[in-house]
Amino acid sequence: MRIWLGPAAGFIGTVSTNAALAEAAKETIINNPTTAWDHAWTEVLIDLFIIGGIFAAVAVYLLIRYRTRDPDAVGTAAPLNLEKALAWALVPAAIFMADDFLLSAKGWSLWNIQRTVPQNAMEVKVTAYQWYFEFDYGNGVTATDLVVPVGKPVVMRMTSNDVIHSFGLNEYRLKEDIVPGRITHLWFLPDRPRETDLICVEFCGNSHSEMTSKVKAVSKADFDAWMTKSLKKAEDRRHLKLAVSSETAPAQQ
Amino acid sequence: MSAIAEIETATVKSGFRLSEWVFTTDHKRIGILYLIGSMAAFLVAGLMALGIRIEQTAIGESGLINYFVLDFSRSISTGTAYNVALYFHGAAMILAFLIPGLTGFAANYLVPLMLGARDVAFPRINALSLWLFWAAIVVALLTFLVPDKPDVLWTGYPPYSITTPGNTALYVFTVHLIGFASILGAVNFLVTIIYMRAPGMGWNQMNMFVWTTFGAFMIQIVFVPVLAAAVTLLLFDKYLGTGFFDAARGGDPLLYQNLFWFYSHPAVYVIFLPAMGLLYEIVATQAKNPIFNYKAAVYGGIIGILVITGEVWVHHLYIAGMPDWLRIGMMVTTLLISVPVGLMVISLWGTLYKGAITYNIAMRYVVVCMFLILVGGLTGIPLAITSLNLHLSETSFVHAHFHFIMGLMATYSLFAAIYFWFPKMTGRSADDGIAKLAFWCNVLGTQLTFWPLFIIGVEGMPRRYWDYAMYPQFQPYHKVATIGALITAVGIVLMMAGWIHAAIRGRKTSTNPWKSRSLEWTNTESPPGPGNFPKPVQVGKDWTPYDYHR
Numbered sequence: 063m064r065i066w067l068g069p070a071a072g073f074i075g076t077v078s079t080n081a082a083l084a085e086a087a088k089e090t091i092i093n094n095p096t097t098a099w100d101h102a103w104t105e106v107l108i109d110l111f112i113i114g115g116i117f118a119a120v121a122v123y124l125l126i127r128y129r130t131r132d133p134d135a136v137g138t139a140a141p142l143n144l145e146k147a148l149a150w151a152l153v154p155a156a157i158f159m160a161d162d163f164l165l166s167a168k169g170w171s172l173w174n175i176q177r178t179v180p181q182n183a184m185e186v187k188v189t190a191y192q193w194y195f196e197f198d199y200g201n202g203v204t205a206t207d208l209v210v211p212v213g214k215p216v217v218m219r220m221t222s223n224d225v226i227h228s229f230g231l232n233e234y235r236l237k238e239d240i241v242p243g244r245i246t247h248l249w250f251l252p253d254r255p256r257e258t259d260l261i262c263v264e265f266c267g268n269s270h271s272e273m274t275s276k277v278k279a280v281s282k283a284d285f286d287a288w289m290t291k292s293l294k295k296a297e298d299r300r301h302l303k304l305a306v307s308s309e310t311a312p313a314q315q
Numbered sequence: 316m317s318a319i320a321e322i323e324t325a326t327v328k329s330g331f332r333l334s335e336w337v338f339t340t341d342h343k344r345i346g347i348l349y350l351i352g353s354m355a356a357f358l359v360a361g362l363m364a365l366g367i368r369i370e371q372t373a374i375g376e377s378g379l380i381n382y383f384v385l386d387f388s389r390s391i392s393t394g395t396a397y398n399v400a401l402y403f404h405g406a407a408m409i410l411a412f413l414i415p416g417l418t419g420f421a422a423n424y425l426v427p428l429m430l431g432a433r434d435v436a437f438p439r440i441n442a443l444s445l446w447l448f449w450a451a452i453v454v455a456l457l458t459f460l461v462p463d464k465p466d467v468l469w470t471g472y473p474p475y476s477i478t479t480p481g482n483t484a485l486y487v488f489t490v491h492l493i494g495f496a497s498i499l500g501a502v503n504f505l506v507t508i509i510y511m512r513a514p515g516m517g518w519n520q521m522n523m524f525v526w527t528t529f530g531a532f533m534i535q536i537v538f539v540p541v542l543a544a545a546v547t548l549l550l551f552d553k554y555l556g557t558g559f560f561d562a563a564r565g566g567d568p569l570l571y572q573n574l575f576w577f578y579s580h581p582a583v584y585v586i587f588l589p590a591m592g593l594l595y596e597i598v599a600t601q602a603k604n605p606i607f608n609y610k611a612a613v614y615g616g617i618i619g620i621l622v623i624t625g626e627v628w629v630h631h632l633y634i635a636g637m638p639d640w641l642r643i644g645m646m647v648t649t650l651l652i653s654v655p656v657g658l659m660v661i662s663l664w665g666t667l668y669k670g671a672i673t674y675n676i677a678m679r680y681v682v683v684c685m686f687l688i689l690v691g692g693l694t695g696i697p698l699a700i701t702s703l704n705l706h707l708s709e710t711s712f713v714h715a716h717f718h719f720i721m722g723l724m725a726t727y728s729l730f731a732a733i734y735f736w737f738p739k740m741t742g743r744s745a746d747d748g749i750a751k752l753a754f755w756c757n758v759l760g761t762q763l764t765f766w767p768l769f770i771i772g773v774e775g776m777p778r779r780y781w782d783y784a785m786y787p788q789f790q791p792y793h794k795v796a797t798i799g800a801l802i803t804a805v806g807i808v809l810m811m812a813g814w815i816h817a818a819i820r821g822r823k824t825s826t827n828p829w830k831s832r833s834l835e836w837t838n839t840e841s842p843p844g845p846g847n848f849p850k851p852v853q854v855g856k857d858w859t860p861y862d863y864h865r
Binding site: 099102103106107109110113114117118120121124125128129130131132133134135136137138139140141142147150151154155158159161162163165166168169170172173175176177224225226228230232233235236237238239241242243244246259261263264265266267268269270271272274 | 392478705830
């Protein structure tokens with residue numbers, strides 16, 4: 063009898079937590095892949111602790127309850143008849159499958175948020191090199207740190223110049239590889255002004271650990287100011303280049 | 316028959332001769348030579364792990380890692396030296412320790428004995444497998460002697476593995492040699508299990524370890540050729556100038572990743588299945604109970620894994636740029652692996668129910684393994700979910716997850732097996748005070764190492780970073796992990812010294828010290844002589860290796 067108390071407690075725990083979570087979910091409108099990730103992670107973690115807790119508790123119980131010091135004692139478990147054997151295979155299989163499909167559904171809905179690029183997203187082209195990132199805003203402005211305005215979704219269209227790299231945004235809970243010969247994409251929502259790290263997370267050789275940049279989420283006004291300044295700089299650079307090349311002097315970069 | 320046995324006995328009685336070991340075709344000696352080779356690989360690869368942990372203790376370079384890879388003149392950078400250590404640690408632990416330890420040593424030593432057979436089906440091919448494996452160890456060790464040390468991780472992803480100045484050929488040849496050994500071993504053991512069971516022994520009367528070995532070798536024979544093809548194309552690309560993986564010439568770098576993981580995810584089950592098999596044997600014997608729901612564990616568990624294992628590899632490529640539909644499809648198949656694995660776990664747990672459990676050192680390791688399976692298995696679930704994986708992938712969370720299953724659970728099941736069958740192999744017991752002390756060092760040390768990595772992994776600590784200047788807040792966790800690694804190192808040295816001591820001077824044991832009902836204990840002496848069984852083995856219709864109740 064005692065063996066059933068653990069699972070029963072676990073079951074009641076699941077039902078009540080799920081009810082609480084459902085209540086919480088009603089209040090939040092999730093469209094930010096970052097907060098949606100945190101939410102899904104919490105739910106999955108609860109699921110794992112329940113399953114793990116049940117199995118661990120049963121293991122501890124069995125290991126202590128059936129311990130003996132008599133080396134000649136033998137176990138007394140009765141052999142399973144066909145019905146019991148089938149039940150012990152099909153019922154757990156059904157429960158595991160149900161949980162798998164539940165988790166798949168949760169995972170898929172988060173995936174849809176992560177992969178559906180909002181219509182109004184700002185596009186930035188990314189090229190990865192050993193060992194740095196280059197950002198191209200499509201208007202002549204290029205940079206090695208990514209500056210983005212808060213509140214506007216940003217989509218990265220990425221490719222690599224040499225080996226495989228990866229675009230790792232820990233604080234935004236996202237990453238995607240940057241592969242030579244392919245264009246991969248990733249979008250995120252800079253939800254508040256902050257400066258975070260962009261790191262390469264696909265092994266790319268000697269200086270893999272130093273292949274980092276900053277992602278600067280700044281207010282709309284600051285972004286516009288930065289963009290105007292960068293545009294001017296890019297324009298100046300272009301003029302300088304033109305001037306230099308027309309004098310047929312050696313290139314000075 | 317008896318004349319052969321007499322000749323074999325006469326050869327053995329003449330004492331230790333090196334040639335008898337080098338030219339042996341006896342599965343027991345081959346098994347022990349596999350054990351020695353895989354333990355040698357384990358020690359060197361473990362030393363690399365220690366170097367990796369020491370390098371990560373502090374932010375900035377310690378430079379110590381260069382000494383670990385025998386670069387005393389510091390001719391390569393710290394980053395490259397670290398990558399060489401990572402390469403050797405990963406490749407050697409999986410290819411030269413876990414797979415040969417479980418399917419070389421354990422399968423060789425135990426399967427013919429458990430089947431009641433005199434040897435494997437093709438003893439000379441068995442010897443060829445063994446020496447191919449040793450050749451692979453030698454090639455792998457060349458890593459430390461060549462100036463252009465391979466630095467391609469155990470995965471060898473192009474284009475990096477093609478453009479690196481490191482020696483990718485050494486990696487390819489190591490995989491080739493181990494692959495040959497694995498395929499030959501697979502043929503040998505599948506034939507042995509199908510055709511050489513003792514008269515009267517049906518499929519449902521086989522030991523669980525034999526079943527899991529059958530599953531592991533089925534995987535090897537189907538999937539190893541794919542890996543061999545992948546690394547061969549890599550060799551052609553790097554040294555012959557072909558462009559299979561070169562996007563600029565119409566190739567595709569992702570092709571390699573698909574081929575690689577098409578083998579290398581099933582390889583996880585080549586390790587997991589025999590490891591589970593060893594746990595089953597020890598639990599059944601120590602609890603003196605039959606396997607709980609044997610048929611569910613075999614046909615639902617082992618066969619279930621065989622069916623699903625080939626359809627899940629994309630979970631290693633969730634962030635690699637694969638089509639979206641494939642990433643979702645393989646999320647579902649990956650999660651469904653929980654069904655066969657769950658059935659095996661329930662069967663293992665159930666075997667304890669109403670048992671008469673006695674604890675020896677082997678059983679202690681098994682108890683730890685039960686909890687390691689839970690942590691390692693359950694942490695695989697968020698990694699299987701594509702969308703959660705987008706953040707967790709390539710962090711130390713992944714690193715900790717697979718170390719719980721492969722680095723700890725599979726490794727401890729092998730340690731447990733060595734202790735459990737030590738009286739069988741040597742006639743002596745290794746269960747002493749040193750073994751207990753080593754046990755606590757190993758268990759506590761590894762827990763100290765890997766729990767911090769879970770925590771900082773969720774926070775975003777990237778894998779394969781020798782330096783983490785942008786994340787100074789992770790340093791205390793790395794320090795704890797390194798202390799754990801040092802404690803583990805003490806445990807491993809103590810344990811191995813204990814084995815050597817016990818093999819020579821250990822307490823002598825009876826033929827069947829654990830009172831097992833399996834053929835290797837009941838029908839032959841310890842250690843078994845040539846030809847394994849004094850009398851040919853025959854089993855009855857309702858005999859099982861677990862009939863403790865009669």
